[in-house]
Amino acid sequence: MWHYLKRLLIGKPLKTTDEGNQQLTKFKALALLSSDALSSVAYGTEQITAVLVVLSAAATWYALPAAGIVLILLFAITLSYRQIIHAYPSGGGAYIVATKNWGTPVGLVAGGSLLVDYMLTVAVSVTSGTEAITSAIPYLREHSIAISIIIVLFIMTLNLRGMRESASFLTFPVYLFITILVSMLAWGLFNIVTNKIQYNAAAPIGGAVPGMSLILFLKAFSAGSSSLTGVEAISNAVPNFKKPKRRNAANTLALMALILGVFFTGVTFLSYYLGVLPSTKETVLSQIGIAVFGKGIFYYLLQFSTAMILAVAANTGFSAFPILAYNLAKDKFMPHMYMDKGDRLAYSNGIISLAVGAIVLILIFHGQTNLLIPLYAVGVFVPFTLSQSGMIIHWFREKGKNWILNALVNLLGTIISFLLVVFLFLLHFQNVWPYLIIMPVLLFAFQKIHSHYIMVASQLRLSEEATLHDYDGSTVIVLVSSVTHVTTGAINYARSIGDYVIAMHVSFDENPKKEHETAKEFKESFPDVRFVDLHSSYRSVATPVLRFCDVIAKNSAEKNYSMTVLVPQFVPRKPWQNILHNQTSLRLRAVLNSRENIIVSTYSYHLKK
């Protein structure tokens, strides 16, 4: 039943060698890798205006110059990442670039930031997608947290099925979004030119705004920098491209940046021209959609495709997180379970951890995109800064053609990213402070885990030859609670592995008659086996068992015998029935495992009915 359900949800297992086939064409790569960046159009402009409108509606015209600077940043960062593509064709994630050039500690800061960042990618994309839905269907607004969580779980399930299947059907929503958005911008501009849409801006460009300050402008602009999130995705995935890998990747990146730039400019301009103001009930993009298309089929298609591309963007996190966790686990900074071999090529533990993390973030921030964004931006721009600056070191080390120019490009990227981090901390501290708690905790955990694994490995390493030890025999203690088929089976097995078999029973004051009967019955059934009745006055099974086993273990060691304790347990037909059995054997096994010289063995009796 469970097996069947798992197959249905997760699909058949894939062979390891299947992995090589997952080669991306530019067409597919654009869909799969640019969704994160392109979808930020859904919230980027809104973030800028939301900061400005707090001062006054008149201040909103400053969104245009702020957007202009974001565009310049986009250009600079795209150039920097094209260089990373060429320098690290095997995939230049910030963790790898920072580790190789800056060393492990800095690499871990980048890695830790990215772990959090991917959770935020999922959380932000999903809550923003939910807002797209609730803008179109206001009735659903009160269920928005539930909707977000369901979407996360849905994407998680898809990812547990493996990446390739995701890829195929993910192209559709991305190209749908691109088509719809191009249509909206074109139709909007056409209507403006033909004067069918009236100029309705809240304030004329350049108009004086009382109270406007540079600080506020920087705050607005740094909030808008969230539009740049996701630009790095392509540089991480160079190995997945078809040959020539580097050129295809670099061209895809340029194309993506171009589309993003056009979208961002167009949306920001339209929102200004139409005088759209942010609202908690409806997204800016939705308001623009209504103004341009009217509330018809095209509007609903816009909202639907926005929600869909945001879901695909969330999916980006699901591709990236498990790979990063795998790399960190391989370097012994995260638990080995993230390298664990699941039934599929996807790294199930990473996928599940990411989904849990994203859901926790959604719950903490009440599913509100605007509260999540500044933290998200920090999680993005810290690794940006570290990998870009790492690239400068890379150029100084490698030199090569035009290396000074290359280093200057990455220097520009570094400065921009670094300034954004500074602005975010100074101007959005009330949303960004959790970063200062999460990062030290993560770094501490990385360090603890690492030193533990290193220590274990050194303990386990065989110094020279393996030291074989020949035991002269083996003692086996069988735990007996009453004389049943379980006892018979366990004693039979014990005699096959043991040279000296002892049956051990713990009795209590409560019912001396019954205890006496058990002893009698046992001796009749197994006259050859030594039966030990331990009396406990404390109603505790564990203490007397441990005490007795310790004595026998000592004797066995003196005789050069190995020592086994056989604990019988039930294997019921249905999983829920486990709660009705085995509580005592669970406890006993846990206690006995604390002894170095005792091997704990489980005799499983399978219930037939």
Place this chain on the structure above:
Amino acid sequence: MWHYLKRLLIGKPLKTTDEGNQQLTKFKALALLSSDALSSVAYGTEQITAVLVVLSAAATWYALPAAGIVLILLFAITLSYRQIIHAYPSGGGAYIVATKNWGTPVGLVAGGSLLVDYMLTVAVSVTSGTEAITSAIPYLREHSIAISIIIVLFIMTLNLRGMRESASFLTFPVYLFITILVSMLAWGLFNIVTNKIQYNAAAPIGGAVPGMSLILFLKAFSAGSSSLTGVEAISNAVPNFKKPKRRNAANTLALMALILGVFFTGVTFLSYYLGVLPSTKETVLSQIGIAVFGKGIFYYLLQFSTAMILAVAANTGFSAFPILAYNLAKDKFMPHMYMDKGDRLAYSNGIISLAVGAIVLILIFHGQTNLLIPLYAVGVFVPFTLSQSGMIIHWFREKGKNWILNALVNLLGTIISFLLVVFLFLLHFQNVWPYLIIMPVLLFAFQKIHSHYIMVASQLRLSEEATLHDYDGSTVIVLVSSVTHVTTGAINYARSIGDYVIAMHVSFDENPKKEHETAKEFKESFPDVRFVDLHSSYRSVATPVLRFCDVIAKNSAEKNYSMTVLVPQFVPRKPWQNILHNQTSLRLRAVLNSRENIIVSTYSYHLKK
């Protein structure tokens, strides 16, 4: 460390024979067993008035006749329970009385109701106690749910320490409450007689109230019946009394009913005379306290002792629930873990289950006493009805002196309890409906658990003689991931118990060179041991291991060998480190346990650092 903490919180283990010493004097028994009933003064009157005031303040005078009827019920139910004390001196809980006289199915309804009822006893007492605190210290009101949960956890800890210690210090708050309440009633009446307190009733007695109906009156009165909860406690605990047990118990019950009657009358009268109306911010008792004592030391003492006696009342549930769960588990209707022997005479699993249940109820009902009360009353009066009616059957069966009179007394008790259940369902359905869901679920669970245990017992029973089987030898498969000290230890042990030892390794495509090295290293270290390298293309360890073990198990069976799989695992120095290890061995053991002919043994390697 953990051990030390446990000792500190839970105390030393008690011997089983210590149990006999827990004999209660009347003085102590009154404190321990009447707190539930007496503490209902804190919310009983309020429940009546709260229903009436919804119509109008003028309707509140009907609280006086409603209280009168409650008093009559108190008298009748006390008589009925005195008879149960004499008929079932070994403890006449509703589960036992109903089972003995009505048969098992009805007994289970009573038992199930009581399980829920005890959780509600804890929840209602604790939330009501919290309201006593927040009435006096309004600042704490916004933390009331947290306060309630902390109190539950605190009482749980006390009970894990064992019942006797609880008993000693519990007498104090009960007698303190009795003293304070007697003082308040006396001082209030004195001031009324001397005209220092003015008549301030919201409506004159007998005044016409537009809209008043019999339905509303019955609704108010049935809400007030919550004052009768806890009256049964003494009849359940007859064996705990000093000799002559029956007489002492019956007299204690009579005394308790007298005190409860006086308190309930006095509080209801004062609340009417002072014109106190229920409020969400302050309890009725608190308002009376301020009116009588002024806001001084006596008032705060009243609130403090009210909170304390309610905590003691919650404790009643903690004494009763584990005993009921034990009885149900002994009769195979609840999991055996409720018969489990903890380190103490208390039944730890029952105590913890109760605390969890109460906390869940507090969270569901947002810590509001008035929402919990109708459900609580149903949980009380259903078992009342069943045990009282069971007593009628008892008298018809046993006959004896005055049996017709006795049967009539219990008939009266039955009718009253039954009518209250009917009223509660008809008039408070919006709070009572969960009962109709919980009970069928519980009854279904009881039945499933029972049939499972019966079936298991029949499977295990030895038909006649135990069938001994002599194996000719034993096969042991050792799982090897790499060649380390763990491998050496495991192989040494395997050779001591096995006649034929196989080392099994699973290799993957990823790193063929490393796999080859492992094989080479193993063969050098253990030239005598057969090394099998299983190749997995699916990155799955479980499937190839299971397939191979099945083949070997079949061969072993043919040779008449027993078959063991030895799974190595780490025992780290610190518990948190477990998350860094053993994920694969856990999974493998779970999978291998599904095979009937394979015994799974665990080789524990203890990390030194």
